[in-house]
Amino acid sequence: MPAINGKQYIDRIDALSANIWYNGRKVTGKLSEHPAFKGVMHETARLFDLQTAPETKDILTGPSEYTGNPVGRAYIPPRTKEDLELRREAVRIWATESCGMLGRSPDYMNTALMALGTASDILKGEDEQSAENLLNYYKYAMENDLTLTHTFIMPQVNRSQFYSETDGPIIGARMIDQTDEGIIVHGARLLATQGATTDELLVFPSGARLPYIKASESMAYAFAIPNNTPGLTFVCRESFVGGESRFDHPLSSRFEEMDTIVLFDHVLVPWERVFLHGNIDVNNRIYHDSHFYPLTSHQVINKNIAKVEFLLGLIQAMIDEINIGEYQHIHEKVSEVIIALETLKGLVYSSEKNAALNAFGVMVPDWKPLQVAGIYFAKTYPRLIEIIKTIGASGLVSIPTESDFRSPIGDDLRHYLQSAKGNGEEKVRLFRLAWDISMSAFATREELYERYFFGDPVRLVSLLYHTYDRSDIIERVRNFLSP
Amino acid sequence: MPAINGKQYIDRIDALSANIWYNGRKVTGKLSEHPAFKGVMHETARLFDLQTAPETKDILTGPSEYTGNPVGRAYIPPRTKEDLELRREAVRIWATESCGMLGRSPDYMNTALMALGTASDILKGEDEQSAENLLNYYKYAMENDLTLTHTFIMPQVNRSQFYSETDGPIIGARMIDQTDEGIIVHGARLLATQGATTDELLVFPSGARLPYIKASESMAYAFAIPNNTPGLTFVCRESFVGGESRFDHPLSSRFEEMDTIVLFDHVLVPWERVFLHGNIDVNNRIYHDSHFYPLTSHQVINKNIAKVEFLLGLIQAMIDEINIGEYQHIHEKVSEVIIALETLKGLVYSSEKNAALNAFGVMVPDWKPLQVAGIYFAKTYPRLIEIIKTIGASGLVSIPTESDFRSPIGDDLRHYLQSAKGNGEEKVRLFRLAWDISMSAFATREELYERYFFGDPVRLVSLLYHTYDRSDIIERVRNFLSP
């Protein structure tokens, strides 16, 4: 089955019946009809539909290198700089369609799997079979257009640098046994976003380096399993869908991506789905050597560009609505948004301009500008949201609901809440969007997501400090000083 | 009836049956049992109960200057610096009890009415009767321990400096007629906070200066009416009560203060309740000459101090919970909170130290430090909230609900979400509080409230520029330079 359409996606997820807990109950029935999931599933389906739409299909899909079938663009390895530009365009189409609000549109994880899959040779550091398993899985996912979630972080038990979990009871998931059939995994991992609404779960190392000691081997694993694998449980947080009205909750009714805690209760992962099982060295270098970070960052930053564009459009619409475009402090605020937008675009161009082929024949964008873009966006997104709040001001709490406008007091509200541009209903419609992007529980979760997407900012900055090559310019200064 | 207790408050509000619209429907039945209002009414009742509790009644109440009856402290004019300290203590007791989360605990409006009521002579600029009306109303409210709301701002139609509303149809409320019985008011005014859950509505000038032209007279009015006055409608925004569970929504289940749009449909205000009806000069100087700003700011800043204390305690509890007290960037963040707390305290002390009696025999705190405190707090509160978000990080989205903990997966969650200090339920309880103060729709409305409480920051800053006396220090510089 090549690149799928929306209906195929929905049917497949509805058929999975994974073990999902929401607000103290196991979820039953079709996910696509559940209030917490229907919106995002519908919107994801719309993205898949674009894969077969005449105007967009040639960008959103391309021929598989293996079968020639049309597969999702994100699954296809870029071999040239032109391929990178095509990827950029594909990401922007989906992200523009979803206002940049879907952090986990399928192209994100597809890109991740492409990065790892093309670099499967790294796993030969463990054994030939692991490498073959990963390559096979990558092909399988690509040809079947799977949607994936993943879990990247360990529970936040104790963040002291002197704390080590390995002595106590199992909390973070570990590999506790290996049998003829596969490995046995037990424990918890955090924040599988869209854990409930995808086909499969990809589990890769947590990103932290493991020490080269025996005790670490149980933490060095990687695999992929269907979401309905026995023993696997997804625990949802409270849903941030504000309600079904698109007038009242224009974003959360569509784009709320549930975050889930993943519990592994003696889960058996069959050998053909095991990519890593105990090799600390491979564990510690898989992301770096596969160029996972630059390849996925290229998707993420392009998604973020669409998001900033949406914010800029919204902000200007608000300014026009209440006619405040003459004020200098408004210019200042809008200029901050423009600066963010142009900066992100420039960094993406920079990454493409200085892209280079890696050992696996993949054209990898330059990491440095993308690393910078990641740190920059995490700092800047909250400020952009703050700008919306300062421009909206009291207009963000004078927000009656759609029901009010349909009630006997509707005409009064249309009159009394009118703006420089339209009637009260139109104004409130716009300001409810502003509220849903800046002040709803959906909005604040989006902000947290962007703030921490690339990881702890403190560590990101230290990573940049340690990896950014500047030996030549230090030399330049020393030469200047030499007597 | 002297200072009331909680039950008296609830009974009185329940009996009012004001015309309140919520989500497209007129509210019927007891307000104290309505999901959107019950929490805040219950908490307000608890504050009133403290007025008669043995440990607190001597601070929270004192003898009326008119009847000797015990009345609320906020209603009593301070005559000495010691009185100011007593007021400070009273405010802190209520604010501490409500975690600083009630912007409109009754002492706020009571202080406002005290400031205006003691200065009723200003209204003689209009006529003797208006002045007498206000004084009478002040006494009546004090002796009956009324709770009040007010509406301060005009609809946000068009914020251009060149826009004037007076030519078009009525939007902002105006005085459209005067009859034997009183004045007729028609139009809308914004954001009566707790509009539904108080006894009466106080309407005073909007704060903007009116031009001395005929057309302005219809905007120059002040009065007070019961919330159930015919023709008066309160339109609620969406409620931000997240639910009834105190585990899940520890703040919004208790402290959500509804904001309402107030519609006047040919409302008759009887003459004895009219304090101002057309005198532009009085309109423009009533706040300044009554020392309304320093007197109310003293209440507000003391409330805010209790709020910052609560944030500081919460932040430290979070740090201890996940054991991150060893990191320098954590010290930096906590120090920001401490600096805010000490700064606000210092500014309050400064205002009391340099307090002075006004023409009406009221001991008025020095406005300068309180003005500064207002500008400072509006800038700083969002940063304090941001600190909570950066410390909580992923812990703020790994938040299952009380129902989850009561379900079959409860034990797993208690285990897997454990922290350095306690089990998963205790940790989640704490982090849900952090979420409810920083990320819920309740939280963001609190942030907006604090950001704009004192008005548009741009105008506040210009006001400070124009009112802060610095002639002597300019002179000092000129002397230093004189050749």
Add this chain to the structure above:
Amino acid sequence: MPAINGKQYIDRIDALSANIWYNGRKVTGKLSEHPAFKGVMHETARLFDLQTAPETKDILTGPSEYTGNPVGRAYIPPRTKEDLELRREAVRIWATESCGMLGRSPDYMNTALMALGTASDILKGEDEQSAENLLNYYKYAMENDLTLTHTFIMPQVNRSQFYSETDGPIIGARMIDQTDEGIIVHGARLLATQGATTDELLVFPSGARLPYIKASESMAYAFAIPNNTPGLTFVCRESFVGGESRFDHPLSSRFEEMDTIVLFDHVLVPWERVFLHGNIDVNNRIYHDSHFYPLTSHQVINKNIAKVEFLLGLIQAMIDEINIGEYQHIHEKVSEVIIALETLKGLVYSSEKNAALNAFGVMVPDWKPLQVAGIYFAKTYPRLIEIIKTIGASGLVSIPTESDFRSPIGDDLRHYLQSAKGNGEEKVRLFRLAWDISMSAFATREELYERYFFGDPVRLVSLLYHTYDRSDIIERVRNFLSP
């Protein structure tokens, strides 16, 4: 005479004998031996020498389109994107050689004249002769490799928006008469940087739009004259050369560019040097229509990139010197510098990627990212300098002089001021460079220069607000909202 070398430059300036006042005296004798000018002239000469050096001449010069002679790269109009890249490389060579410290290396004004000269047809709006004059002057300057200064701003008399100078006595320079020989200019203009150390003075409109009234015509002029034109006076500010020792003042002894006030005392500008004389319309559109801003910004931002590289190298050298690379707050600070560097590079790439030919056949870089880069750099440079101060800390005041190290206490200082990497003399040499870039009078003037180079930040931001096309993304938001 094609592209010159350093000696030719120095001889030509020394021969000019312009009317320059410094500290109450008219400057006499060779400028290249005067303490206030010798350093910068020597460094400029070194740049010119690179024009004939084998390794750099093919980048720094190219064939004139008119004569085929080798002329300075900045004078040559870019016709292709490759030409833009060549210009970028040329700017970087000179800027790297001068640590980015020469805001007015000759390529800046040469680029300015290239932008205006290739667009000379705009002046036909005035008359054919003016257009021809400008084109001729551009060719003449290019073929003779002239160095130029210019004066852009009017005296800072009264910055109120309601102030107009045209009624009072002449302060800002005006065209007061026209004769057979030329126009007569009288009054002052500000801040001709390197006014004393260049061949000629280019005077173009001040950038502010003139109203279309008769009185404005005297302000609508443009011309070029040799620096030794009768009636022309350059008044220097205090020199910020700290002294001749390169150990003590490594930057100010080399790169101090004097700023001068220019006084015109009935200066006759001959007609063949007059480019504009009274046409308000041309005055108001000359910069925009000639693409002056993007073309010069491309030079400036590339110069700034070399400057930031120098800062980054210096900062890392300081960190290594006192061994503080292990601290997280140091990583944070260095990452800020890296972010600035990558951001500027990305914006330049962006401008080149989206470059387009203008009506005059010149390949113009996209202005948007360069506009952003200008605003960004003006905000960021002061922060980069602050980072040096916070890293240097007390090390920036423990700075004995070269004389101290040559004195009897030299050995003690070498011992007691030693660092983790070297002896006290080496450490102080490095920290004096840090001081000279962040704390000397030279340093603060550099900071002010960068902060205001592109103009008043408040106006730049408003310009960006008004010129940045975002109609499509506002439309996108409105479509999203349409019911």
Add this chain to the structure above:
Amino acid sequence: MPAINGKQYIDRIDALSANIWYNGRKVTGKLSEHPAFKGVMHETARLFDLQTAPETKDILTGPSEYTGNPVGRAYIPPRTKEDLELRREAVRIWATESCGMLGRSPDYMNTALMALGTASDILKGEDEQSAENLLNYYKYAMENDLTLTHTFIMPQVNRSQFYSETDGPIIGARMIDQTDEGIIVHGARLLATQGATTDELLVFPSGARLPYIKASESMAYAFAIPNNTPGLTFVCRESFVGGESRFDHPLSSRFEEMDTIVLFDHVLVPWERVFLHGNIDVNNRIYHDSHFYPLTSHQVINKNIAKVEFLLGLIQAMIDEINIGEYQHIHEKVSEVIIALETLKGLVYSSEKNAALNAFGVMVPDWKPLQVAGIYFAKTYPRLIEIIKTIGASGLVSIPTESDFRSPIGDDLRHYLQSAKGNGEEKVRLFRLAWDISMSAFATREELYERYFFGDPVRLVSLLYHTYDRSDIIERVRNFLSP
């Protein structure tokens, strides 16, 4: 000899003939006539003259508790809150007179010695004699109105947390021997401000805690010696006196306080001047137990208040000069200065309001608000200076000298540089002051001084984190959460 006047101060310093090195030469002749020192000595003398002036002597001096003679106010221990207010007034008089520009007006070190002297009993932890020595020295200094300098920090060799100096050759000064006559000190200490222009040098522990190991004993010392003690050398940095003209350099010609490196070459400190010699425990608690920090901070913050007042006056004078008071961004900037001023005042009042007697009968201001004030001021002062730079803009480089105004072009400059308020000479006089406070080498050293006065901001913040009592408010949060 009781409180001295200016002449007595100058004569005493001139007579000392300490071993001072400046720019590679030993200083000879009268210090009060040396270009690097004359300005600050003259200004200090003016402060001393106020001690005997009729209007100020009763505040600036008071009766010695030992002799009844009038001694400097800073030397007198505060016993009541009224005494604290008197100290505040005294500090403000001197600081106002010196525009807040003298970080080391004599009252700073006098306060330091008062704090330590009144707490001399702490030294009994070492021996009775040390305690008696300190008390005697305190009395001697007070009764003779000595001026003191001190050295607080160790050389900045290697700032890694893993670096220890004790194994290598001596760099930071150590006690290398004890004889019958006293202790022998050898090595360097940094940054004795006004090291050359005071009577004596006070050496106390560096502030860092010493480990309780034998090797630390040589670092645990305290003493006081005359500046002309044999073996003692002061090495000056480059002088930041810009010149003698008060027009050109209004601040540096008066207030430049030289920083010196202090070299001890086997210096003998006689026993009667030794206060600590090897006791690590006393070393580690002397500052805390003597309440050194709150007592000296009270002086420093009050000095800083006068400094901020001077900045505010200057800023407003600049605004008036070029008539920019109508702009909102100017209001914003001025409001920042006002906020700083009111904040510092509030924190001082707070410290006085909550002052308490210590074990030695000294009324100690509350440290918490003063700690906060110190951290706050170090962060804020650079911003205040930046505000001056952004308001001054190009006006800060269009600054001809006094000589220019006295030259043939003087009239032209008076005309062309005129402002909204006065002629060019008056405007330049004002803007040169702004330049000297924000952009001269004097200015940047002032900024660095204020930024680091209280120590490394990173450590100050950690200290605040660890010392600020907040147990009760954490408890409050926990109570709120208890189910």
